[in-house]
Amino acid sequence: LNPAAGTNNICLVTDSYKVTHYRQYPPNTTLVYSYFESRGGKYPTTTFFGLQYLLKRFLTGQVVTKEKIEEAKKICNSHFGLDIFNEGGWNYILEKHNGYLPLLIKAVPEGLNIQTRNVLFTVENTDPNCYWLTNYFESYLVQVWYPMTVATSSLYQKDLITKYLRETADNLDSLPFKLSDFGFRGSSSFESAGIGGCAHLVHFVGSDTLCALMTAKMYYGCDMAGFSVPAAEHSTITTWGKDGETDAFRNMLKQFPTGIVSCVGDSYDMWRVCDKVWGQELKGLVEAREGKGTLVVRPDSGYPPDIVVKVLDILGKYYKTTINSKGFKLLPPYLRVIQADGVNYETLGAVLENMKKNRWSADNVVFGSGGALLQQVDRDTQKCAFKCSYAVVNGEERNVFKNPVDDPGKMSKKGRLTLEYKNGKYKTIEEGKGDTSKDILVPVYKNGILLKEYTLDEIRKNALL
Numbered sequence: 001l002n003p004a005a006g007t008n009n010i011c012l013v014t015d016s017y018k019v020t021h022y023r024q025y026p027p028n029t030t031l032v033y034s035y036f037e038s039r040g041g042k043y044p045t046t047t048f049f050g051l052q053y054l055l056k057r058f059l060t061g062q063v064v065t066k067e068k069i070e071e072a073k074k075i076c077n078s079h080f081g082l083d084i085f086n087e088g089g090w091n092y093i094l095e096k097h098n099g100y101l102p103l104l105i106k107a108v109p110e111g112l113n114i115q116t117r118n119v120l121f122t123v124e125n126t127d128p129n130c131y132w133l134t135n136y137f138e139s140y141l142v143q144v145w146y147p148m149t150v151a152t153s154s155l156y157q158k159d160l161i162t163k164y165l166r167e168t169a170d171n172l173d174s175l176p177f178k179l180s181d182f183g184f185r186g187s188s189s190f191e192s193a194g195i196g197g198c199a200h201l202v203h204f205v206g207s208d209t210l211c212a213l214m215t216a217k218m219y220y221g222c223d224m225a226g227f228s229v230p231a232a233e234h235s236t237i238t239t240w241g242k243d244g245e246t247d248a249f250r251n252m253l254k255q256f257p258t259g260i261v262s263c264v265g266d267s268y269d270m271w272r273v274c275d276k277v278w279g280q281e282l283k284g285l286v287e288a289r290e291g292k293g294t295l296v297v298r299p300d301s302g303y304p305p306d307i308v309v310k311v312l313d314i315l316g317k318y319y320k321t322t323i324n325s326k327g328f329k330l331l332p333p334y335l336r337v338i339q340a341d342g343v344n345y346e347t348l349g350a351v352l353e354n355m356k357k358n359r360w361s362a363d364n365v366v367f368g369s370g371g372a373l374l375q376q377v378d379r380d381t382q383k384c385a386f387k388c389s390y391a392v393v394n395g396e397e398r399n400v401f402k403n404p405v406d407d408p409g410k411m412s413k414k415g416r417l418t419l420e421y422k423n424g425k426y427k428t429i430e431e432g433k434g435d436t437s438k439d440i441l442v443p444v445y446k447n448g449i450l451l452k453e454y455t456l457d458e459i460r461k462n463a464l465l
């Protein structure tokens with residue numbers, strides 16, 4: 001297997017301009033202390049998740065070697081056409097710190113949901129000669145925006161589904177499986193599918209993104225983080241020919257006689273399939289699954305809010321529906337619907353609202369989300385940023401900040417920061433005025449060693465707080 005594009009050279013895991021920054025700080029700068037925050041954005045809170053992956057992937061252990069310094073020097077100096085690479089600085093880390101990075105990182109425990117505009121992690125150099133190292137890894141560490149934002153989007157979809165289950169279902173038992181990750185193909189890379197897919201598994205257990213299971217196993221100590229069930233795709237139906245579609249479905253029920261099986265029905269005419277096939281011709285086979293399994297009918301086209309209700313209405317004509325404790329209609333337990341086309345936070349709400357209007361319980365449907373879940377996010381969704389807030393220059397402590405005249409929203413925090421929990425909310429205390437004994441931020445990394453490892457189970461518990 002060929003290695004992924006990119007590099008394993010820690011000296012190159014940054015932006016080019018940062019290679020030139022060691023010459024730009026004030027003389028005798030001995031400490032640079034920076035923090036990461038979400039300045040706001042689409043969602044009022046963020047699920048903090050994914051830093052542990054970044055730390056374990058590139059920053060832990062003896063990451064600096066002679067060979068890497070040589071390689072980076074060659075690349076950077078020809079990249080700039082200048083003898084610019086900080087060879088002395090990197091050799092110092094190699095010799096004095098034996099290749100371990102002299103940094104201290106304190107972070108919010110993963111899984112916690114934190115109001116925006118709060119410090120989420122801080123980074124500082126632990127060796128006064130390595131003032132230039134703190135912000136060298138800003139760019140790489142800011143990539144935590146991705147798993148954090150996917151986890152946040154997943155959480156808000158979970159909250160939305162919870163709302164409708166509370167209103168229209170007997171209980172919340174089905175919640176962990178209500179939104180499955182179908183996003184592998186729509187992801188920008190194998191690695192990002194693994195990271196984003198793992199982020200979704202903080203809040204749910206349904207996923208078809210196998211690489212996310214591996215990310216959870218390798219980086220978050222979880223042997224089996226998600227589950228799936230047998231399901232058709234268009235090719236396994238259409239290869240039977242248009243006239244063979246019913247045979248294809250009969251085969252699905254035969255090949256998977258128990259448990260859940262999902263059949264996509266819109267290859268030609270979803271309404272023929274719902275009415276003539278599931279409602280009549282194969283109805284007996286479906287009912288025979290009672291107590292043994294469930295047929296899940298999958299539409300895959302049309303305007304989701306209308307399509308889902310139309311599927312339910314047709315199936316409801318042929319199968320005995322009950323009225324649940326909230327007064328909403330429910331198909332028999334061996335029959336459900338999955339909507340996995342065009343699902344995002346907005347359409348999810350529209351589908352659930354239209355089901356409610358038509359008196360269908362949210363219990364009847366599960367959802368799949370692909371590109372929207374893993375890819376329809378960017379660093380601006382939650383306005384993630386990393387800024388220096390404190391430095392020591394010539395022994396003098398300085399609270400450092402920016403406050404752009406044209407955008408007060410970009411004003412950064414000052415001084416050493418702590419995160420405290422007061423009256424059910426998180427608050428950032430600036431300028432070193434916080435009570436460090438109450439600091440929610442945990443030292444998770446020091447000098448190349450991970451001080452605190454979170455398991456996905458622990459993170460899932462944090463996410464419920």
Ligand SMILES: O=C1OCCC/C1=C\Nc1ccccc1
Pocket residue numbers: 180182183208228229230231232262263296298338340368370
């Ligand atoms: O229908 C289903 O029922 C539940 C199990 C998975 C499933 C479909 N998976 C899928 C994956 C990637 C793209 C599209 C669908």
